[in-house]
Amino acid sequence: MKTTDPSYELMDDHDGHSLIYREHGFPCHLVRWHNHQEYELHLIVASSGKVFIGDYIGNFGPDSLFLTGPHLPHNWISQLEDDQVVPQRDMLVNFTDQLFESGTQVFSELRRLAPLFERARYGIEFHCRHTIGQAKDLMQSIADSSGMARLGYFLILLELLASSDDYQLLSGSTSAQLGDDNNVDRTNLAVNYIFQHYMRELPLEEVADHLGMKATYFSRFFKQATGRCFVEFVNSLRISKSCELLADGKRPVTDVCFESGFNNLSNFNRRFQQLKGMTPSHYRRLVVQRLTEQNLG
Template sequence: MTRATRVTDPSYELMDDHEGLSVIYRQHGFPCPLVRWHFHKEYELHLIVASSGKVFVGDYIGNFYPDSLFLTGPNLPHNWISQVEPGEVVDTRDMLVNFTDQLFESGNQVFTELKSLAPLLERAQYGIEFRDPQTIVDARELMEKIAQANGITRLGYFFILMELLAASDDYQLLCADRPKQQAEEHHLDRTNRAVDYIFAHYARELTLEEVSEHVGMKPTYFSRFFKQATGRSFVEFVNRLRVSKSCELLTDASLPVTDICFESGFSNISNFNRRFQQLKGMTPSDYRRLVGQRQTEKNLY
């Protein structure tokens, strides 16, 4: 039985450790205080090194695995929650590279070559997941070099990395809309507690009234508040989380679709099929066949 570690520290993340550096490298494990629903002014290139779980970027909900690579733009809320065994600790889960718009706004005035990265930075406003395996391998090698380097050498590896990502055409944009105006911290606190509670209980019957009571809000107000904060209504958010879980389970060909339906939190198979079709454009069985075909092609490659 897996669980999600509860996350209660929310907010705007103030990175006060720039120390005059244009590019910041960080890495951390799980659980970790940095794992929470948050946003910051920096872009973030985020590579998952170990564990799997759920990724939340703006109004997007999906799955992550080792070697999942994401780029998020400024002020775009995000969080990665690993599904781990009780008491399990992942020593190194994430490799992160952070940088700000200022690096390119100033650099573009001197180095015209940097303007070629503008489309990549524009896409990052919506969140990007990179899909090409070779791009991810090369990106990890460059991130490791960035971690070990200093000064101009680090900056050089960073620009090579950005050029690599800008050239990749195998990616998925994650959010429907660009991030809205920054939320106030107490709103982020309640959003974080709500998302945390939903993540811990979505596999069973879960009502808006239960979650609103958990965060200390009236149901009607919570409904409006939650949609404004996450870009999705409560029901949409829960259904997307459940469909995301079902996609994860459908990769195991031995699990019956009916069992996956109930394990994902749906109460009946017809509702499961309908919601899955709405969000994925195909039936669960078709999705399973597609995943099997892609895995076969990958193995042949």
Template sequence: MTRAARTHDPSYELMDDHDGLSIIYRQHGFPCPLVRWHFHKEYELHLLVASSGKVFVGDYIGNFNPGSLFLTGPHLPHNWISQLAEGEVVDKRDMLVNFTDELFDSAQSVFSELKSLGPLLDRAAHGIEFRCRDTIAEAATLMQLIADTRGIARLGHFLILMERLAACDDYQLLSGTRAAPVADEHSADRTNRAVDYIFSHYARELPLEEVAEFLGMKPTYFSRIFKQATGRCFVEFVNRLRISKSCELLAQGDKPVTDVCFESGFNNISNFNRRFQQLKGMTPSHYRRLVMQRLTEQNRA
């Protein structure tokens, strides 16, 4: 495959615009061609500044909101899909900083202080969501300084940011898998299309055969490559997406659990309760109480 072809590949993102620089800063809106299930050799520090939706990191599925901050490691597949009204466009949704292992591998031989970032970079192999509000606020400020500066000043802001993130102990590790199980770009392309289709239809009955037909594949083959690419079988992936949606609905207010069940795509309340308990370790009602308690504590802080 040629270099030009890979640059536009929908699965593996080839960042050939380093231009001799240690880090890359980018920002973009939504929808955007960069928003897709993909992976690359760079680490990615990703701040969401607008909209809410679903985050996919390796085999993890969760929710994001304005102010959500993530760090993903090399070759760990990821995607953020905003939930917008039809025709709605967000001009600036994402602020991103990308960098490679080479930056620290080379610099540590000269600047031994950089070795303190090792544990943070190791954790990034699973994907990290930072939870500390003060850390996220400081990260947003530093990322804007990175966007506004060049040269040594930009590198200085980046190193301060990494030091702050390394010191943060309020975070969640996300994925059970550490990298893309296969580097087959064609398979990742089909997985991207499958994830987009599932995201658009998971709130109703959605058999594997329907998605396989959409992709023009035999169900058994689709099932195999989907699990290879996402780390989850099709049914488990869909159930996790539905449970993620139910968590979002439960956190929004006092909507009856039965309504949450059906709006999330489940058609059986007992199955919903069983899956929720299995994935969250508690009942939907208990989850709602914990969320309300946490919000109350945050408002008091």
């Protein structure tokens, strides 16, 4: 694809450096369904919302930490009130394969990072609160330093993440299995529209019409681009929303069902069991138990 395609993020500010450090708020022009050749270590500083990585849909909040591999499409969309602005939402470090392909020929210790980079092809979310806390401090050290010191903090950070065993692989598909890059901009438009309207009845034909596409063509295009058919994608987004609502422990399951965009309780229970391997009530009990353990710890 052409690097001028708006869905492809060309990072032309390496300026001879081995990595790029960035911060940005929300809304921001960088927040869109996109891909780039660099790995991306992405720490959420503020706000909560939905994360899309490859064919994965999930929730994020403050101190969520992700690593995505080269060309794996991704996006984080915060759920804010109208006109609300978050001055700093993200801390990011971007780096390329070339850094380590060359480096391992000289520094054999870098080979220990290879399994981490292989996992990153599917996207990784780290869960250990202690690891995330250390990673946040190291990212701040990267932000505050330059030259060899910055590179040193970066390598310590990668070693920390490579040694963590409390993580989740996210996407069932790698970048090589996800559609033509030329379609990512239209995928971005579709995902944004779905995100704005998924909590009501949302027929495929409506989204196709929004993109100016025939329904049959849109259906094939969307499956190729996201790794999920339209109905699966919408249901996954709704189940992700229901998990968010169940976690607060206050709403009855029936209310969670309708607030998530489902209009039928039995369908909601069936889809939840299908995607999460348990009932909504069981999921809520596990979340409450985990939160209690974290507070006691």
